[in-house]
Amino acid sequence: MAEPKKAKGNLTIYDVATRAGVSIASVSRVLNGLGTPRAETREKVIRAVRELSFVPDGSARALSNGLKEVIGVVFRRGDETLFEDEYESFLYIDVINRGIEAESQRRGFDVLMSSVAFNDENVLQRVAAMAGKTDGLILHDRMLSAVGIARVASIVPVVTLAGSPTPESMNVRCDNESGMRELVRHLVVDHHYGSVAYLSGRGDSPDNRARARIFEAEAAAAGADIQVGPAWQGNYSAAGGAKVITSLLDAGKALPRAIVCASDQTAIGAMHALAQRGIRVPQDVAVTGFDDVPVARHLHPPLTTVRQPMQELGAKAFEVLYSRISAAGGEPEIVLPVQLIVRESCGCPRSSVPATSPGSLGREEG
Amino acid sequence: MAEPKKAKGNLTIYDVATRAGVSIASVSRVLNGLGTPRAETREKVIRAVRELSFVPDGSARALSNGLKEVIGVVFRRGDETLFEDEYESFLYIDVINRGIEAESQRRGFDVLMSSVAFNDENVLQRVAAMAGKTDGLILHDRMLSAVGIARVASIVPVVTLAGSPTPESMNVRCDNESGMRELVRHLVVDHHYGSVAYLSGRGDSPDNRARARIFEAEAAAAGADIQVGPAWQGNYSAAGGAKVITSLLDAGKALPRAIVCASDQTAIGAMHALAQRGIRVPQDVAVTGFDDVPVARHLHPPLTTVRQPMQELGAKAFEVLYSRISAAGGEPEIVLPVQLIVRESCGCPRSSVPATSPGSLGREEG
DNA sequence: CTGAAAGCGCTTACAG
DNA sequence: CTGAAAGCGCTTACAG
Numbered sequence: 001m002a003e004p005k006k007a008k009g010n011l012t013i014y015d016v017a018t019r020a021g022v023s024i025a026s027v028s029r030v031l032n033g034l035g036t037p038r039a040e041t042r043e044k045v046i047r048a049v050r051e052l053s054f055v056p057d058g059s060a061r062a063l064s065n066g067l068k069e070v071i072g073v074v075f076r077r078g079d080e081t082l083f084e085d086e087y088e089s090f091l092y093i094d095v096i097n098r099g100i101e102a103e104s105q106r107r108g109f110d111v112l113m114s115s116v117a118f119n120d121e122n123v124l125q126r127v128a129a130m131a132g133k134t135d136g137l138i139l140h141d142r143m144l145s146a147v148g149i150a151r152v153a154s155i156v157p158v159v160t161l162a163g164s165p166t167p168e169s170m171n172v173r174c175d176n177e178s179g180m181r182e183l184v185r186h187l188v189v190d191h192h193y194g195s196v197a198y199l200s201g202r203g204d205s206p207d208n209r210a211r212a213r214i215f216e217a218e219a220a221a222a223g224a225d226i227q228v229g230p231a232w233q234g235n236y237s238a239a240g241g242a243k244v245i246t247s248l249l250d251a252g253k254a255l256p257r258a259i260v261c262a263s264d265q266t267a268i269g270a271m272h273a274l275a276q277r278g279i280r281v282p283q284d285v286a287v288t289g290f291d292d293v294p295v296a297r298h299l300h301p302p303l304t305t306v307r308q309p310m311q312e313l314g315a316k317a318f319e320v321l322y323s324r325i326s327a328a329g330g331e332p333e334i335v336l337p338v339q340l341i342v343r344e345s346c347g348c349p350r351s352s353v354p355a356t357s358p359g360s361l362g363r364e365e366g
Numbered sequence: 367m368a369e370p371k372k373a374k375g376n377l378t379i380y381d382v383a384t385r386a387g388v389s390i391a392s393v394s395r396v397l398n399g400l401g402t403p404r405a406e407t408r409e410k411v412i413r414a415v416r417e418l419s420f421v422p423d424g425s426a427r428a429l430s431n432g433l434k435e436v437i438g439v440v441f442r443r444g445d446e447t448l449f450e451d452e453y454e455s456f457l458y459i460d461v462i463n464r465g466i467e468a469e470s471q472r473r474g475f476d477v478l479m480s481s482v483a484f485n486d487e488n489v490l491q492r493v494a495a496m497a498g499k500t501d502g503l504i505l506h507d508r509m510l511s512a513v514g515i516a517r518v519a520s521i522v523p524v525v526t527l528a529g530s531p532t533p534e535s536m537n538v539r540c541d542n543e544s545g546m547r548e549l550v551r552h553l554v555v556d557h558h559y560g561s562v563a564y565l566s567g568r569g570d571s572p573d574n575r576a577r578a579r580i581f582e583a584e585a586a587a588a589g590a591d592i593q594v595g596p597a598w599q600g601n602y603s604a605a606g607g608a609k610v611i612t613s614l615l616d617a618g619k620a621l622p623r624a625i626v627c628a629s630d631q632t633a634i635g636a637m638h639a640l641a642q643r644g645i646r647v648p649q650d651v652a653v654t655g656f657d658d659v660p661v662a663r664h665l666h667p668p669l670t671t672v673r674q675p676m677q678e679l680g681a682k683a684f685e686v687l688y689s690r691i692s693a694a695g696g697e698p699e700i701v702l703p704v705q706l707i708v709r710e711s712c713g714c715p716r717s718s719v720p721a722t723s724p725g726s727l728g729r730e731e732g
Numbered sequence: 733c734t735g736a737a738a739g740c741g742c743t744t745a746c747a748g
Numbered sequence: 749c750t751g752a753a754a755g756c757g758c759t760t761a762c763a764g
Contacts, residue, residue, distance in 0.1 A: 011521075012741055023751045028743060038749060053517050058499035059428035060741035063756045068425060070478065070499065077468065094460035101479055102443065110499060111479045112436065113467055133424035133436065133476060151419050155377075238664065268664050275666070298604065298634050300641070300666035378757055389735045394759060404733060426757035429740045 011054050020048035031056060069109050071321060072134035073100055074127055074143055077115040092263075092291055092310055093140060096161065099314025100138060107322055109135075116143065124148045131155040136321045138314075139163075142204060157324040159317045162207050165332040170324065172317045172334045176207055179306035179338035180214040183260065183288055186304075186340060188222040191347050193257040193286060197227035199244055199270060201236040201262030208236075208262050211290065215260055227256050234266045241269030249277055255285050258346070264289035264296050264305055271299065271345070282347040292341050302343035309336055377420050386414035397422060435475050437687060438500035439466055440493055440509055443481040458629075458657055458676055459506060462527065465680025466504060473688055475501075482509065490514045497521040502687045504680075505529075508570060523690040525683045528573050531698040536690065538683045538700045542573055545672035545704035546580040549626065549654060552670075552706065554588040557713050559623040559652060563593035565610055565636060567602040567628030574602075574628050577656065581626055593622050600632045607635030615643055621651050624712070630655035630662050630671055637665065637711070648713040658707050668709035675702055 013031075017024045022041055029035045030045040037045075048054070062068040075093050101111045114130050116123050123143060128151070131137055136157040144152065146166055152158055153168035165171040187193050198215045201208035212228070219226050231248060234240040241261060248255065261267035267289035271281055281287050281301060289296060292307035316334055324330035342348050379397075383390040388407055395401045396411040403411075414420070428434040441459050467477045480496050482489050489509060494517070497503055502523040510518065512532055518524055519534035531537040553559050564581045567574035578594070585592050597614060600606040607627060614621065627633035633655035637647055647653050647667060655662060658673035682700055690696035708714050 014741085024742080025744080025751055025753095026749090029750085032743080034744090036749070041749080053494075053520050055494045055498040055521050057429070057741055059425040059434060060756090061498075061743075062425035063423070063429055063758085064741075064743045066756075072476075077464070094464075097479075098443070098460075098481075101481055105481065110438075110496065113463075113477045113479055115464075115467055115471065128419075128421045130476065132421040132427075154419050155421050268661075272664055295634075295661045295664075298638055298661075299664070379759095380757085390758080391735055391737095391760080392733085395734085398759080400760090402733070407733075423757055426740090427759075429742085430757080430759045432740075 011052055013054075013056065016045065016048045016052060016054050019052060020044040068133070068135050070112050070134045071100075071104060071109055071318065071325075072112045072114065072130040072137045073097055073140070074114050074116060074130055074137065075140035076118050076143070092265075092293055095293070095310040096140070096314040096317075099311030099316075100318045101314075102311070103315035103318040104322075107318075109318075109322070124151065127152050128155065136325045138317050138321060142206065157321055157330070159321045159324075159330075161313065161317060162205075164206065170320050170330055170332050170334075172313055172320060172336070173207070174308040174313060174336045174338050176210040176338070177214050179290070179308075179340065180211050180260075181218050182340045183290075183304075183306055184215055184218040184224075185222065186342065187258045187260070187286065187288070187346060188219060188224045191258070191286065193224065193347075195225035195227065195256035196258045196260060197232055197256040199232050199234050199241055199259055199261045199266055200228070201234060201266065203233070205236070211262060225256070234262060234269075236263045236266060238265045238269030238272070241266035242273040243269075245270050245273035245277075249273075255279070258286040258288070261287065261289050264291040264293045264303060267303055267305070267345070268295075268299065271303075282345055286347045287345045289345075296341075297343065299345070301345045304343045304346035304348065305341050307339045307341045309338070312336060377418055379420075379422065382411065382414045382418060382420050385418065386410040434499070434501050436478050436500045437466075437470060437475055437684065437691075438478045438480060438496040438503045439463055439506070440480050440482060440496055440503065441506035442484055442509070458631075458659055461659070461676040462506070462680040462683075465677030465682075466684045467680075468677070469681035469684040470688075473684075475684075475688070490517065493518050494521065502691045504683045504687060508572065523687055523696070525687045525690075525696075527679065527683060528571075530572070536686050536696055536698050536700075538679055538686060538702070539573070540674040540679060540702045540704050542576040542704070543580050545656070545674075545706065546577050546626075547584050548706045549656075549670075549672055550581055550584040551588065552708065553624045553626070553652065553654070553712060554585060554590045557624070557652065559590065559713075561591035561593065561622035562624045562626060563598055563622045565598050565600050565607055565625055565627045565632055566594070567600060567632065569599070571602070577628060591622070600628060600635075602629045602632060604631045604635030604638065607632035608639040609635075611636050611639035611643075615639075621645070624652040624654070627653065627655050630657040630659045630669060633669055633671070633711070634661075634665065637669075648711055652713045653711045655711075662707075663709065665711070667711045670709045670712035670714065671707050673705045673707045675704070678702060 013024045013027050016027045022044060026041055027045050030037050030042050104111050112134055116126050131152055134156060139160045141162055149158060149166055150168045158169040160169055160171045162173045163171050187196055196219050198212055200212055216226060232244060234244050259270060261270055267287050271287050274281055279285055289303045289305035292305045296303040296305050313336055320330045344350055379390045379393050382393045388410060392407055393411050396403050396408050470477050478500055482492050497518055505526045507528055515524060515532055516534045524535040526535055526537045528539045529537050553562055562585050564578055566578055582592060598610060600610050625636060627636055633653050637653050640647055645651055655669045655671035658671045662669040662671050679702055686696045710716055
């Protein structure tokens with residue numbers, strides 16, 4: 001019994017085989033449920049594995065059978081302060097990532113995450129490195145040029161989010177068009193608001209551009225006055241949304257009757273700035289968002305917005321990627337339906353919010 | 367040039383070597399910046415790599431040099447509906463994960479994520495599988511028993527979050543004690559509130575238990591009436607917080623002057639329920655949170671809470687894990703300071719919100 | 733400086 | 749049913 005303990009992490013299938021008194025092939029087979037081992041063999045291996053707390057090395061498995069069972073997700077993050085406000089506007093990324101993760105679980109895949117700074121010059125390099133560690137990649141937003149995508153896609157399958165498909169890559173996005181159309185109609189037709197503004201997102205975002213385009217077309221078609229342009233340029237963040245409102249107010253501009261924000265985060269910021277100036281939402285100015293992030297319903301007033309099925313977006317992205325990884329299938333482009341969520345910030349009455357249980361306590365205005 | 371293209375993903379270092387007219391050893395060396403290759407050799411390799419868009423296989427590298435440059439993060443997720451409200455109470459997990467991810471970037475590590483369902487019986491198995499794919503593990507909350515931790519820790523280094531260190535694993539947590547102490551004092555001493563309740567989190571959470579304990583001790587010491595117990599049992603979620611309030615009100619109970627919530631999410635739900643019943647915060651009832659999640663400052667009224675440096679918690683967890691991976695160092699236990707964030711939900715006037723608070727919306731200068 | 737070769741820990745035909 | 753052996757794609761002493 002003078003056998004020295006193996007160093008941690010150095011346990012291999014050979015150790016298990018020795019202890020069980022079988023070959024490594026047998027160990028591998030029972031570990032993977034392959035073949036039809038004799039009950040005795042099976043048990044000897046199982047026992048040895050348990051006694052040793054053996055866990056097979058993922059890299060060796062991956063190298064051997066050509067499948068890592070890992071997909072990669074790459075997304076952008078803010079550059080500055082890492083411990084403050086800046087990630088707020090990126091929370092939706094987490095929700096999408098959850099969808100990706102949940103779906104990949106079902107296939108026995110894990111998700112490798114890698115964020116890239118906004119000002120990172122070596123995005124392609126970073127993404128390529130990820131490619132080497134995974135079986136396929138999901139790229140958030142506009143991470144790479146078409147050329148960059150093509151290069152990466154020559155290494156592993158690639159799915160982009162909120163972009164458009166290329167000959168080499170697939171894309172999953174939401175139906176911005178009909179979402180914005182419904183929203184604008186609700187504001188201009190249902191509520192009869194005569195003037196509307198689009199508080200935009202980042203200029204380089206395909207989603208933002210699509211939304212802006214439909215906003216203008218639809219509002220114009222409905223006969224509303226439109227406010228757009230540099231003064232209304234946000235960047236998807238709450239801070240950006242607040243700043244636009246503050247600047248406008250400071251400049252003495254009159255606000256439109258309704259403000260359509262490029263995202264919920266933008267709306268949060270805008271509403272915050274409005275509240276600070278004593279402007280009531282929706283009585284004085286209606287505000288709407290886009291995304292339906294989790295907190296949208298908890299805002300004051302609850303935010304009318306367009307729900308993007310973000311978890312589903314992530315789930316779908318994985319699904320498409322998976323079918324490409326395992327078979328070379330996979331739709332090149334998937335467009336998910338969105339849904340107008342009418343709450344109170346547009347001016348609709350509370351009654352549209354599900355009533356609470358029949359309590360004895362009446363509502364008293366505070 | 368009748369050379370047929372290699373199948374995608376099958377490019378190896380041999381292909382690069384052939385094309386560059388050197389050995390694979392040379393390719394490996396320039397790829398890794400090792401040795402002092404002749405300029406010509408270097409260039410030939412670089413060129414071949416670029417022309418082929420070669421990316422080395424991560425598994426092979428890992429197997430060869432014994433380092434995957436991947437750490438794993440395991441956390442729990444809700445079981446039911448994946449596309450609705452339920453993940454709200456888990457958003458803080460994402461913030462912590464961001465901290466982990468950001469820090470690991472700096473060391474060239476990537477993060478492998480894996481969620482585990484609340485009712486999953488094979489948690490240990492899932493975690494063990496992750497261990498095989500990584501160089502070390504960070505475990506959120508109470509994922510594993512001490513025995514389970516010991517088993518996993520025999521495979522790779524383990525850091526737990528919000529738990530306590532074991533002989534085999536390290537732990538990183540926040541200083542609940544002084545946070546709760548300060549908060550209760552602010553409410554009872556500064557605001558003179560005579561009755562306070564603790565709207566609790568999950569019963570099996572160490573954080574929750576620590577907070578509950580200090581709450582009672584401190585409130586009692588300050589001479590306030592205390593409400594606790596089953597009627598005040600939440601579960602960290604917004605829905606749970608709302609339900610407690612609604613039930614109490616439906617039962618005709620009188621609310622205390624201040625409600626200390628186990629988490630911000632709980633506070634969100636509580637405030638929502640209160641607003642629905644026309645009860646004003648903080649005029650009628652003061653409400654506080656715990657965590658300082660991003661949206662806390664956007665609530666109405668802005669939430670007084672205890673800030674846990676969640677990104678830093680994640681960053682620290684990685685740091686500790688990394689020093690164990692690379693050297694066998696790493697503090698067994700790290701306790702991070704928290705900070706009382708006084709906003710308006712406790713009854714303080716708006717003016718007390720520091721305009722200098724980094725990241726606050728009103729701020730102009732960076 | 734550079735190449736041939738061994739080895740990392742698995743999986744999987746191929747024999748027996 | 750089971751074992752010996754080759755091979756997955758790298759890295760790294762070891763010679764030259």
